[in-house]
Amino acid sequence: MSDKNNAKSMSIIVTKGSLDWAYPPFILGTTAAAMGLEVSMFFTFYGLALLKKDLKLQMTPLGNAAMEMPMMGGHMVMPNAMAMLPGVDAAATVMMKNLIKKKGVASIEELREAAVDSEIKMIACQMTLDLFEYKREDLIEGHEIGGAATYIDIATKSDINLFI
Amino acid sequence: MADAVLDAKGLNCPLPILKAKKALKDVPAGGTLEIVATDPGSVADFEAFCRTTGNELLDSKSDGGVYTFLIKHTS
Numbered sequence: 001m002s003d004k005n006n007a008k009s010m011s012i013i014v015t016k017g018s019l020d021w022a023y024p025p026f027i028l029g030t031t032a033a034a035m036g037l038e039v040s041m042f043f044t045f046y047g048l049a050l051l052k053k054d055l056k057l058q059m060t061p062l063g064n065a066a067m068e069m070p071m072m073g074g075h076m077v078m079p080n081a082m083a084m085l086p087g088v089d090a091a092a093t094v095m096m097k098n099l100i101k102k103k104g105v106a107s108i109e110e111l112r113e114a115a116v117d118s119e120i121k122m123i124a125c126q127m128t129l130d131l132f133e134y135k136r137e138d139l140i141e142g143h144e145i146g147g148a149a150t151y152i153d154i155a156t157k158s159d160i161n162l163f164i
Numbered sequence: 165m166a167d168a169v170l171d172a173k174g175l176n177c178p179l180p181i182l183k184a185k186k187a188l189k190d191v192p193a194g195g196t197l198e199i200v201a202t203d204p205g206s207v208a209d210f211e212a213f214c215r216t217t218g219n220e221l222l223d224s225k226s227d228g229g230v231y232t233f234l235i236k237h238t239s
Binding site for chain 1: 174175176177178179181182184185203213216217
């Protein structure tokens with residue numbers, strides 16, 4: 001899978017599954033793979049949702065003080081009292097997806113496909129599967145199953161270890 | 165004249181790098197790939213990409229918001 005015999009390696013613990021937080025692990029994972037690193041991604045807790053075949057990613061401005069959406073030449077920050085209203089999450093998600101498209105940013109689906117194509121090892125946390133009652137058949141093909149020890153074993157051999 | 169040309173205009177990080185990596189696979193060793201991009205971040209990123217992968221960045225130029233890179237496929 002790697003360009004070099006003495007390839008460097010990277011591991012990422014993926015703990016968040018919202019539309020915005022899905023970006024850092026997939027961007028860094030796919031880029032590292034493109035740069036010849038062997039990459040492993042360990043999906044745990046809410047991050048496990050990013051392995052579902054059917055991605056229904058959402059985001060919320062609630063409690064997200066630094067979320068400034070560009071609007072009419074300025075930036076809009078939504079007060080929490082507004083962000084909690086029904087429909088705001090859906091609207092923010094649509095807005096973000098439009099921005100993503102407009103700015104030529106990859107979709108998460110696209111990045112995940114690139115991750116699969118570049119043979120990134122994607123490990124689903126067994127405990128999270130049990131905890132949230134996910135089934136392995138709900139997850140994309142090619143994922144592996146593991147737990148904390150599986151991750152630690154990979155991390156001890158990796159040059160870069162990230163927790164996102 | 166490069167052996168292959170990749171149009172990465174309008175694409176944002178990390179797509180120019182991901183697509184360049186894919187395009188390099190079809191360029192024989194010693195051959196060159198030209199990438200045209202509009203992402204200002206790609207200037208530093210293609211330098212870093214080449215430094216890490218061992219491919220050679222033969223040329224990097226900027227003209228009115230369009231960035232052109234020439235990479236020699238060496239590894």
